[in-house]
Each structure stands twice: as structure tokens, then as C-alpha cells.
Amino acid sequence: MSMPHPARIHGAQPALRWLIPSLFALGAHAALAQSAVTLYGVADDGIAYVNNSLGASRTYLRAGNLSTSKFGLLGTEDLGGGLKALFQLEAGFDMNTGANSTSGLLFNRQAFVGLKSDRAGQLTLGRQYTPYYLFLGPYTGSNWLTGATGAHPGDIDGLDSSFRINNSVSYVSPTIAGVTASAQYGVGGIAGSIERGQSLSAAVRYAAGPIGIAAGYLKMYNTELASGFDSASTASIPTSAVNAGYVSARSIQHFAVAGNYTIGDLVLGLNYSNVRYAPGGRSLFKDTAIFNTYSGLASYNFTPAFSLGAGYSYTLASKANGIRSAARYHQVSLKEAYNLSKRTTLYALQAYTHANGQTLGAKGAAQIIDAAALAGDSQNSTPSSTSNQVAVIVGMTVRF
Numbered sequence: 579m580s581m582p583h584p585a586r587i588h589g590a591q592p593a594l595r596w597l598i599p600s601l602f603a604l605g606a607h608a609a610l611a612q613s614a615v616t617l618y619g620v621a622d623d624g625i626a627y628v629n630n631s632l633g634a635s636r637t638y639l640r641a642g643n644l645s646t647s648k649f650g651l652l653g654t655e656d657l658g659g660g661l662k663a664l665f666q667l668e669a670g671f672d673m674n675t676g677a678n679s680t681s682g683l684l685f686n687r688q689a690f691v692g693l694k695s696d697r698a699g700q701l702t703l704g705r706q707y708t709p710y711y712l713f714l715g716p717y718t719g720s721n722w723l724t725g726a727t728g729a730h731p732g733d734i735d736g737l738d739s740s741f742r743i744n745n746s747v748s749y750v751s752p753t754i755a756g757v758t759a760s761a762q763y764g765v766g767g768i769a770g771s772i773e774r775g776q777s778l779s780a781a782v783r784y785a786a787g788p789i790g791i792a793a794g795y796l797k798m799y800n801t802e803l804a805s806g807f808d809s810a811s812t813a814s815i816p817t818s819a820v821n822a823g824y825v826s827a828r829s830i831q832h833f834a835v836a837g838n839y840t841i842g843d844l845v846l847g848l849n850y851s852n853v854r855y856a857p858g859g860r861s862l863f864k865d866t867a868i869f870n871t872y873s874g875l876a877s878y879n880f881t882p883a884f885s886l887g888a889g890y891s892y893t894l895a896s897k898a899n900g901i902r903s904a905a906r907y908h909q910v911s912l913k914e915a916y917n918l919s920k921r922t923t924l925y926a927l928q929a930y931t932h933a934n935g936q937t938l939g940a941k942g943a944a945q946i947i948d949a950a951a952l953a954g955d956s957q958n959s960t961p962s963s964t965s966n967q968v969a970v971i972v973g974m975t976v977r978f
Contacts, residue, residue: 743814873889
């Protein structure tokens, strides 16, 4: 097809000369209007005091308390007919050093791409949180009291944002009559075995009016290439004094139920979780280790700016692997928050944890030790040398 000679365009009527560039501008504007990329994040830092951190009191700056310090990019493109393409890239960082939260990982928190349909739901691929956490976490102390001091000791049940799954495919259904469901599969990718290194998760949630309740399941398989929970596995898990003796497990299974009931400015919540560390050929223990956690919480907005939250949790471990007195963890958590604006909040957090009984040390069944206290998941690597630990954090967070 031959193109019109430039002279013919320039010689066209004045209205046509105006219309041609206007159409190009209109088309470019429409293309831009159909897609959007948002930069977002949180900057959070505070002063922390711990009465016993590996045997001594400690005062230090701790980032990511009320909310994890992070930044990310969220993008969507409208493909028409109720279908959108989307992506999310999210990185955590330490406010006090500028370092990545996880060494060697740029987008350590999330990195995925996918499609979302108004009628069919959402399908995404990449490094993602589990349906177990995404559906249950908002109803637990990790949300209402913060993960730093409100998560159950060591985040043993993964209801804080500790677990992420690499190489995962996730699906979230549309919400029908208040019910939403989700499933995820982490592809192990180990030659000769589908099971090794894979992860499975599913959850369902009902939310309508003052009631919100969710149930979820998560099972993470080790690659069993070494005695620990290998980095080649799709799941990344935290290690603390609570689970250090069991991270060589062949698989780790979680099941939990959580719910909230809202009465005006008051939110009440209950949750239960069951965690099982199953041994394998390279494990440093021989009997399945079980942790059951029961907890309750309350949060009240005294004014639009000021809120207070409180919670209690009780975690009971099993007696297996030569342990005569099972480990028990009692934890009380408090949170006070004052919003200076919609984006800026001053906060104070407190937690007291008491531990008794026995557990396994890092050497597994060959090292039976007294259970150590640690507040939430803020002291995973620095538990108390006694059965009690108190943590107090005062800080500020700014969202953008």
C-alpha cells in the first residue's frame, strides 16, 4: 500500500491537518490510561529494649516493627473485557544500614506476574506469599499487634510474613457470597522427584458484615540435599530457638483457623494452629514434632487517631525425641498507636514471653535443652538465657 506524499498531507484542508496529529495524541493518551504502575513502600524504625538478649540486656535501633520497611512496584494493564495483566515487585530493607533484608535477594518479599479476571479470578507466577498466610494473617496478632511482638514465638506457625514460596503458581477465586478460595503450588524442580522441594498451600475465607473467618493449609517439602532446610527448596522459613532442632525435617505442615468479630470500634479475634515437623533420612531427629498454638486478641479504636491492642498466646510442643517435659510458651503482647496523619504513625509495642519445658537444640535429638523465651519474631536469633523475656519498642512509621 502506498503512503500519501507529505506534500499532499500538508496541502490538505485545515481541519484535516488538525485532525491527524490529534488522533495520534488521543491514541497515545488512551494507551497510557489503560495501564498504571505504582511505587509504594513503608519506612519504619524504632528504639528497642530487651531485658535479656543472649544473657544481657540490650538497647538498639530496630527497623520494621509496626510494619516491615519495604518498597515496591505494582503494575496493572487493562486488557479489556474485565481482564487485566499485573505484576508486583517488593523488596525489604533495613532502615539503619540500608542493606537488603535478605542477602543476595533484591525482591526478597515478592516478585510475580499474572492475569486477573473479574469473572475467573487471578492467576500469578513467581515468588509469592502463601494463601495460608494471606487469608489467615489479617485475623491474627501479626496484623493487629504487629509481627515484631505480636507474632507467636519465633513465628512458629507462619502467620506473620516469614514464609515465601519460590517458583510458585497461585490462584485466587472471585468472591461469591462473601467466600473466597485460593490454592498455590511451588514447583520443586528437582530432577527425578516431583515431591522434593515442592510446596502446597490452600485457604478459604468468609467475610461479611462484622464476621471474618479463614482456614488454611501449608505443606513445605525439603529437598533433603543436606541436613538443614535447604535453600534449594521452594519454601524459605525462619529459624529460631523454638524450631532450631527441627529445621532438618523432611516436610513441615501447617493448619490453622482464625477469625475476627467487629463490634463498632472493637475487634475481637481467636485463632488456632497446628504445625508438624516430619523427619526424613537426613533429619537430626526421629519423631514427628508437633506445635499447637491457641491465641486471642482485642483491638479498640478510642478515637480515629488512637488505638490499643492486646493479645495472649499459648504454644505447646510435643514430648517426642527423648523430651520428658514438653516445651510451653506463654506470651502477652500490647500495642499502642497514634496516627499523626493517614500515612504517619507513632507506636509503642510491648511483649512478655515465658517458656518452660524442653526442646531440641541445633544438633537435633543429640541436644536436649531448656526451652528459651523469645518475644514474637523480633528476637529469633537472640533469645533469653532464662525462661523470661521482655521486649519494648517505641518508633515511627511512614507509608508512601
